[in-house]
Amino acid sequence: HVQLVESGGGSVQAGGSLRLSCSASGYGASISCMAWFRQAPGKEREGVAAIDSDGIASYADPVKGRFTISRDNAKKTVYLQMNNLQPKDTAAYYCAVGSQSQICSLYYEDRYDYWGQGTQVTVS
Numbered sequence: 001h002v003q004l005v006e007s008g009g010g011s012v013q014a015g016g017s018l019r020l021s022c023s024a025s026g027y028g029a030s031i032s033c034m035a036w037f038r039q040a041p042g043k044e045r046e047g048v049a050a051i052d053s054d055g056i057a058s059y060a061d062p063v064k065g066r067f068t069i070s071r072d073n074a075k076k077t078v079y080l081q082m083n084n085l086q087p088k089d090t091a092a093y094y095c096a097v098g099s100q101s102q103i104c105s106l107y108y109e110d111r112y113d114y115w116g117q118g119t120q121v122t123v124s
Contacts, residue, residue: 002026002114004095009119012085016123020080022095022116027076031097033104034071034078035112038091038121045094047106049080060106062088085123092118 008020024031035050049069051057057069068081078095096112105111 004097004114004116006093006095006116006119008080009093009121011122011124014086014123016085017081017083018085018121019082020093020095020119020121022078024076024097024114027097027114029099030073031076032099032102033097033111034069035096035104035106036069036078036080036093037096037109038089038093039118040091043091045109048093050104050106051078052102052104056104058104058106082121085121087123090121090123092120094118 003025004022006022012018032053036048037045038048039045047060048063049059049067051069051071066084071078095116097114098112100111
């Protein structure tokens with residue numbers, strides 16, 4: 001039984017920082033792709049950042065230069081360091097993991113096998 005447990009969300013003022021964490025328990029195989037998506041009220045879910053097992057990362061344009069994704073393969077944990085947060089970053093953030101491919105997409109959600117429950121980030 002695979003479970004993703006997220007933590008680190010909260011409320012901050014514009015310009016502040018938060019660090020999200022997501023740990024995958026019960027995942028027997030190595031994880032190819034780990035990613036963060038977000039969904040703002042009234043909007044579709046969108047990819048934020050993804051990282052493969054070699055540490056190669058990709059970012060959505062709105063977060064480039066402000067967010068950093070990283071992972072600890074031994075702990076099967078992915079992190080999202082978010083700096084200079086803006087009100088437009090307010091959303092529920094979801095982590096996702098998958099091993100279907102080493103190509104970690106920010107656009108095709110069906111590439112990911114398991115999803116976290118979401119953690120709220122509110123920027124005012």
